[in-house]
Amino acid sequence: MSGPFSELRERLLEAGIAPRYARRYVRELSDHLADLTAEEGREGRSHAEAESMALRRLGSIDDLASALIERREFQSWAVRAPWAIFGLAPIAFLAVAWSVALLILWAGWNIFLPQADSPFATSIGPIYGIENACFQTGRLIYFGAPIFVGWVIGMMAARQRLRAVWPVFGTSLVALIASAAQVHASRTRVADGIGHITMRFSFGSSVQDVSGNLAQAFLVVSLAVLPYAVWRLRRPKPLST
Amino acid sequence: MAGRDTNPNFMNGVPELLILRLLRKQEMYGYQIVECIRDRTNSVITIGEGVVYPVLHGLERDGALKSRRKRVNGRSRIYYSVTPEGRTRLAELSGSWNSLAAAIRKMLKGGQHVGAF
Numbered sequence: 001m002s003g004p005f006s007e008l009r010e011r012l013l014e015a016g017i018a019p020r021y022a023r024r025y026v027r028e029l030s031d032h033l034a035d036l037t038a039e040e041g042r043e044g045r046s047h048a049e050a051e052s053m054a055l056r057r058l059g060s061i062d063d064l065a066s067a068l069i070e071r072r073e074f075q076s077w078a079v080r081a082p083w084a085i086f087g088l089a090p091i092a093f094l095a096v097a098w099s100v101a102l103l104i105l106w107a108g109w110n111i112f113l114p115q116a117d118s119p120f121a122t123s124i125g126p127i128y129g130i131e132n133a134c135f136q137t138g139r140l141i142y143f144g145a146p147i148f149v150g151w152v153i154g155m156m157a158a159r160q161r162l163r164a165v166w167p168v169f170g171t172s173l174v175a176l177i178a179s180a181a182q183v184h185a186s187r188t189r190v191a192d193g194i195g196h197i198t199m200r201f202s203f204g205s206s207v208q209d210v211s212g213n214l215a216q217a218f219l220v221v222s223l224a225v226l227p228y229a230v231w232r233l234r235r236p237k238p239l240s241t
Numbered sequence: 242m243a244g245r246d247t248n249p250n251f252m253n254g255v256p257e258l259l260i261l262r263l264l265r266k267q268e269m270y271g272y273q274i275v276e277c278i279r280d281r282t283n284s285v286i287t288i289g290e291g292v293v294y295p296v297l298h299g300l301e302r303d304g305a306l307k308s309r310r311k312r313v314n315g316r317s318r319i320y321y322s323v324t325p326e327g328r329t330r331l332a333e334l335s336g337s338w339n340s341l342a343a344a345i346r347k348m349l350k351g352g353q354h355v356g357a358f
Contacts, residue, residue, distance in 0.1 A: 024319075025295070025298070029291055029294065031270070031316070031318060032272050032290060036290065058291045063291065063292065067295045068295045071295055
């Protein structure tokens with residue numbers, strides 16, 4: 001964003017003001033500036049003079065920024081309760097996404113592979129068939145959810161100009177949970193018995209298991225934070241106050 | 242010490258009061274509000290041109306005002322108007338300000354506190 005209020009907007013976001021309030025404030029100030037400039041122009045001033053006078057009447061960037069920053073109710077939830085936004089919310093989202101993925105897996109198993117002991121069968125019909133599409137969708141949601149959550153966290157952090165601590169914490173937490181998650185499937189040993197899918201969380205019992213899980217977590221973190229890291233590298237230096 | 246209501250800052254609530262009063266009968270946008278307050282108070286009270294918006298947004302957030310975007314003369318503006326909740330708040334603010342003003346007027350008229358000792 002360019003114009004006289006780009007600095008103000010950055011300052012508001014860095015102070016933790018919710019993006020929607022910062023955006024609206026800047027927009028209304030821009031309208032107000034246009035009105036003041038027109039008013040000053042009617043007094044016979046040149047456009048440059050009129051705009052300069054209008055900016056003076058509107059108030060300094062410091063005054064305009066502090067007027068909003070002093071009011072805590074305009075702060076974003078990511079600043080007010082980062083533990084909820086970067087701790088609880090990602091876990092809740094992950095739980096919902098995994099529930100959907102496992103439901104798809106369970107439904108596909110019982111509908112398309114009623115005889116199979118496991119839904120992780122090697123042959124699940126033609127590659128373009130509905131069976132395959134069903135299983136691949138479930139798999140995509142299951143494996144993609146942690147990375148998607150990480151992207152959302154990164155996007156929020158970038159949008160709200162947050163420091164890296166909480167976003168990295170949230171992404172790491174999601175990655176650790178994702179690496180510890182294990183899906184188990186079993187079928188009742190009777191004719192057309194119903195299949196059961198359960199989920200457990202374990203870091204394994206051996207050093208090898210733990211290192212494998214950590215490697216998986218590292219992979220998830222790397223993929224999840226990549227867009228955020230690129231944004232931080234490309235971002236202009238923060239404003240000094 | 243027993244709790245007692247104080248007037249921490251005489252100007253606290255003034256912008257809210259004036260804005261609610263102004264918007265009671267017609268909707269306005271920020272620039273209009275500032276101009277109107279300046280005109281009607283003969284420039285005795287001037288609200289900072291830019292800082293009126295946090296007050297407006299705060300009132301809207303509290304449910305005292307509502308806003309809508311309206312296009313006038315080719316320009317899109319955000320117009321504010323008072324809600325029923327805002328009217329209640331206006332009545333409360335007006336009441337407390339009237340009693341405060343009456344108390345100050347009484348003091349200024351020279352009411353002496355005889356026998357203070």
